[in-house]
Amino acid sequence: MKRYLYFIITLGFLILWSSCRKDFEFSPSTGSLQFSKDTVYLDTVFTNIGSSTYNLKVYNKSDDDISIPTVQLALGETSNYRLSVDGIAGKSFNNIEVLAKDSLFIFVESTIDINNFPNPEGTYLYTDQIEFDTGSNLQKVELVTLVQDAVFIYPDRDNTTKVVETLTLDVGGELVETELQGRELLLTELAFTSAKPYVIYGFATVPNGETLTIEAGSRLHFHENSGIIVSNGASINVNGAYSNDRDLLENEVVFEGDRLEPDFSEVPGQWGTIWLLDGSINNTINYATIKNSTIGILSDGNPNEANDKLSITNTQVYNSSSFGLLGRNTSITGENVVINNSGLSSFAGTLGGKYNFTHSTIVNYWNNGFRQFPAVLLNNFVIDENNVATIADLTEANFNNCIIYGNDNPEILLDEIEDASVVFNFKFTNCLIRFDDNNNNFTGANYDFNDILKYEGNIFNEDPNFKDVEVNELIIGDDSAANEKGLATFAAQVPFDILNVNRTSSPDLGAYQHITFPEDE
Template sequence: MKHFIYAFVTFALLATLSSCRKDLEFSPSTGNLEFSKDTVYLDTVFTNIGSSTYTLKVYNRSSDDISIPTIRLARGEDSEYRLNVDGMPGKSFQNVEILAKDSMFVFIETTIDIDNLPNTNGEFLYTDKIEFDSGANSQDVDLVTLVKDAVFIYPDRDNTTGIIETLTLNIGGEQVETDIQGRYLMPDEFTFTNERPYVIYGYAAVPNGEILTVEAGARVHFHANSGILVSEGASLQVNGDYSDDQELLENEVIFEGDRLEPAFSDVPGQWGTIWLFEGSVNNIINYATIKNAGVGILSDGEPDETNAKLTITNSQIYNSSNFGILGRNTSITGENVVINNSGQSSFAGTLGGKYNFTHCTIANYWRNSFRQFPALLLNNFTETPEATIIADLTEANFNNCIIYGNDNPELILDELNDNSNPVLFEFKFTNCLIRFSDPNNNFTDDNYDFDNTALYEANIFNEDPDFMDTENNKLIIGENSGAVEIGNPIFVNGTTQFDILREPRPTSPNPDSGAYQHIMF
């Protein structure tokens, strides 16, 4: 009897399900599809570098299950675009089904060789269409991509082993093979012009005794883990100039990653660094923007140079995942420099050295994660697995500067004493706006004696700098800034006669501190 009841219930359930089941019947599309956008802009790409993947959503708003007879690229198999329709790759598709009140995704990518296109003068707007159905029911979505030609610099790869060329560097007087992927620049590559952008894979190294000259208006783009390395005896000369149109920045030199899509415009850590290797000399950077690196500039060695190993003026460094400028027992002079948004410190002078910064804005409003260090860090040591190395900080002068950020304090002076071998730790802050408060008395050593005029003179603490927009790296100060008219006119000369926007700095009344004269927002 139990078996009979079980069989009866099972049959009844199956019959019920069967009576409710309705075979799916797909009707042909009637040209009433809707799309998430009518044009897909794949932004700007370099020749032969793949784009990001872009998404188009296709909606069936009707109450009927439909089948789209054809989906294809208008240029057919010759198109430079690639599609993935509902999980299937290709350039042409048949009988693509969408349920009633449902949707599907179309993914679009491209890799375009500009040499295969008509004469472009270095730039070409490539277009195509995705066509849905044909005849009276035809609908389409435009595809648009701006393709730029470029000068590509990359290391060789062994066709047999796949091993990529690495650099041999002079370290401690010996030629040492490193694991740094890259190659030395050739003589015809010692000048970067503004005619075409440069795209660098690995590290482009400047050979001993040579100068890499970067002309005004040049654009230098780096792939992941790439950069410029200035080797022993070599120099970097960045000769940017001011542009009246700060939105276009036509004459400024820009160093950034090789992803040109807007989504990557402010992403930190896309490439490595500009590395001024120990032994490089007379490095000069004027009117440059360095953005989205791991370390904007890494400078090693030569702390006692009569002329600083690096002189950087009228330049901006933003969105560095670690340090904006990292000096390691080196010498740097900076004037009209703006640094912001660094994962660790915006400026770190470590293992001693010699540093002189005048009318600079050293800020850090990093919001991507917790950061361990302040906007400005000075120390006189480094720790290795074998030993702790201590070196002289012969001078560190910050004049008419702003040192601020979204943490507190934004200044750390980390001195390590060696009683058996005393070293120098010389610094002075003059007419600066500084964020530093210590309610718990954590900083009690003499380096933080703000009443000692040998170390601190005419500084202002914890007043709002009134920056225009820190999130978007606009560090112009407003009329309510605590930096207004706190500068000392004695430091207004040479480069600093004008601010970074070429506005004259007054000497009476006093100039503002920082890289910008204030404006009314």
């Protein structure tokens, strides 16, 4: 009985207390709202591609519960912005309630067609406002978006079934059906220019016998699971040029994802790869930056071509979620190549092949989790799903005046299946290498650093003194162990570093001549 009486008394008290509350008596706002920002800048978007979602926080710092009579876009229904207020999408809202000392989230998105505006000239600054209330209580928050025009390359779609078509690839003269979405480039699409950026969905394929030429200053942006494929008998020529201002990179060719927001500027794995199929020929890449891919460049086959399958010079490859540069029984020449931040290896020459790198900085400071392989991996085999190994000649793998380093140890792996019928030839000459076998795990002839047929003039485990590996600034400073350690004969082959600095008189190792770092302020 006492429990029952206590329950009745408590219930009556709660009813009386709640009837006295005025929490739900909302008075009109008086123009005293406060905002988390006075302007919402939506990062640059490509025309007709939806933006990310941005938020604005609206504060009611008064002691009263208020109702905002109207929240609306100044351009009304014609606006290219979209709002979400209290989970409801729209462009105009009435009687939005905000409790005392509370706040409200407004989410903003946009999709804008640059062709709807006169004379955009490649970019257009689109603006609108979010208006809160009207008359003397009117408050505004600006909305600003830069819209960029682009050339879009989409895969073909069947007009009847609406299914996106997949690629049949010419691989070494054999047609192979794949599940990759994409299409062959038309003859009119084989010259990329710097006039507009390119946005590619799926894999854009260079047809047999054709060459894709990419001029200096071009910008290529790839959607998820997209890239470039160079098929049998085809070529790609990337003709970037030196930029006086390396921060602007105005003359380089840049390959990256299609998300332009700053939060995505250094995120690995946003797109696929540049894939040089078995049978593609005479591929050249000069002054390019390739970033945020799954594999920066994948080169297959043709290890014994008179002209190497790929010549890559003055090029940076960053933030690859697996390999920066992966060769599979192929032939690659690299000069002034810089590779960093790869989920597996920065450079891997697998299933043998022929590789020659001079004055290159091949390092790996991956910090997004555990990585299985070192900065440089060489092997002469591949193992299929039945655990059967295929072995091939590593005809040569020469690294001259290079820096091979990283945040793991060791940073080279020479993984050979010994077979009297194949060769496994490599040599590191005048390189700075991280290799400290503390646990004596690496034995055998391949790791005999006294064998001058394999190792000559190298420096081990001394500080390369990079400027800032976390942001891929791999120029070396005054205290680098690489300074003036280069062999002049190799410097004569590559007389200028990646910044166009002459290195012939006192060559440093790697792709950069050293500088004096500015003192921290």
